[in-house]
Every structure is written in structure tokens, then in C-alpha cells.
Ligand SMILES: [Zn+2]
């Protein structure tokens with residue numbers, strides 16, 4: 001399995017249906033699990049997909065509509081029962097911190113893990129998590145209430161050493177990191193060995209953008225420009241474009257327009273209304289604009305990788 005995967009746990013919209021669960025995803029980056037939205041059923045879906053509670057370190061909430069966050073109290077209570085250790089950070093708005101911390105104090109006073117909150121400003125784009133190899137940014141979306149999307153971006157990777165030449169030049173271990181970062185090597189008698197002799201190019205870095213509930217807004221293409229994988233809500237097909245606008249949601253065609261204009265690698269549609277019995281129409285309409293489109297479904301695992 002690759003080191004950067006997206007697991008779809010729920011891809012329905014607000015009204016519960018028998019076809020889809022409410023919004024929830026888990027990004028698995030080198031074994032670290034980061035949940036994106038936490039609709040009802042999140043904890044059972046984690047079990048079903050074999051995603052370990054102990055590896056969950058971050059939960060990013062896009063907005064405070066129930067279909068995106070009502071799974072949180074149940075999940076956190078269960079984590080306490082399971083005696084999860086370490087820490088868990090919930091990234092949400094100030095209102096969310098107030099609400100969830102009260103809930104947790106009520107339902108789950110005795111915790112085995114440290115629960116932290118990171119307050120997100122829904123009006124600004126900014127880095128919300130900075131790991132050694134990956135950053136997560138939030139960016140504003142246009143919905144009926146404050147709402148953000150999330151952008152997971154791998155940092156540039158190191159170049160690969162050519163082992164034979166490292167041994168040939170007897171390069172000290174202390175210099176290997178600098179060489180992997182692009183430095184040349186200078187031998188004790190002053191000869192410069194250029195970096196491109198000692199290394200081969202780094203693997204490409206991959207990126208994933210999650211666009212939660214939003215009305216179509218063309219400016220979004222700039223924010224998600226060039227990502228390898230884009231998830232964009234597609235609550236409706238073209239037949240309900242008026243409803244999409246009135247309710248601050250998008251159609252599949254609009255999601256595809258964002259994908260095309262942003263030049264992304266691939267598009268995943270989700271947040272489907274329960275008014276449809278299948279996603280066939282969404283797919284057909286989106287693929288007419290952006291062919292590399294798939295529909296999300298519960299249990300789907302997608303590798304996030306760069307094809308550039
Ligand atoms: Zn929603």
C-alpha cells in the first residue's frame with residue numbers, strides 16, 4: 001500500500017439515507033490517521049475499514065452542520081473507553097471548541113488521552129498543521145454558515161543517494177543529509193563533485209484538497225490549482241442546479257468545472273443528495289467536462305499520488 005491514501009467513510013448529504021453515510025474521510029499518511037469531517041457513524045466505519053483508533057491524531061471539521069460533526073461525541077467517548085493514549089487534536093472554529101469541550105466534559109470527563117483543540121479562522125487561508133513531511137491548510141468556502149476546505153500537501157522530498165558513489169568518494173555520514181537536500185560534495189583535496197552525479201531525483205510530492213459544502217465559486221480553482229486529487233461536493237445533478245444555488249451547494253458539473261479550471265489530477269465527487277438512487281447522472285455530467293472523475297462510495301480507498 002502506498003504511503004498517502006484517502007479512505008471514504010461517508011459521502012452522503014444532510015438527510016440520512018440507506019445508500020450513504022454522512023460526511024467523513026480518513027487521510028492515512030505513512031500510518032498516521034487524520035479524519036476529515038466526522039458525520040454520524042464515523043467510529044463504526046473506522047472499524048469496518050480496519051483503521052486503528054490508536055493511530056488517529058487529528059480531526060479536521062469543515063463546518064458545524066450536523067452531517068459533518070455529529071459523529072464526534074460518540075467517537076471521542078469510544079476512544080476514551082478504549083483507553084487510547086497520546087493526544088488527539090480537533091481542528092474547528094471557536095464555536096465548535098466551546099460546544100465540543102462542553103460535550104466532552106459531560107460525556108467523557110475521564111480521558112486516557114489528551115484532547116486538544118486548534119481554533120481555525122474560517123475567513124482566512126492558513127496552515128493549521130505542520131508535520132515534518134506534510135502540511136495541512138484550511139481555506140474558506142462559501143456555504144450558509146462559516147465553512148472551510150482542507151489542503152493536504154506533501155513537502156518536497158529528498159533526492160536519492162547513489163550508494164556506489166557515496167562509497168567511492170568515502171562521503172562522511174554527517175554530509176549525507178545536505179547532499180540529499182541538493183548540496184555538492186567537495187573532496188578533501190578540493191575537487192567539487194556535483195550533486196546530480198551523487199543523487200537521482202526525489203520522488204514527486206502529492207497533494208489532496210477536500211472541498212466540503214460550498215456553492216459554486218470559480219475562485220476556488222485558484223486555491224486548489226494543480227492538486228493531484230480533488231474531492232468536491234456534488235450534492236445535485238444539473239436538474240437541480242437552482243436548488244444547489246439556493247442551498248449553497250454545488251452540482252456535479254460545477255465540481256467538474258473547478259477540477260478542469262484548476263488542472264487537478266483527478267476528481268472525486270461526494271456529498272450526494274438522498275434524492276438520487278444512483279450517481280450515474282452526476283458522473284455523466286461531470287465527465288463531459290472533466291473525464292478523470294469518479295464517484296465516492298463508502299469503503300473506497302484512493303491512493304494520492306502525483307502523476308506529473
Ligand atoms: Zn453537508
Ligand SMILES: [Zn+2]
Pocket residue numbers: 063065143213
Ligand atoms: Zn453544510
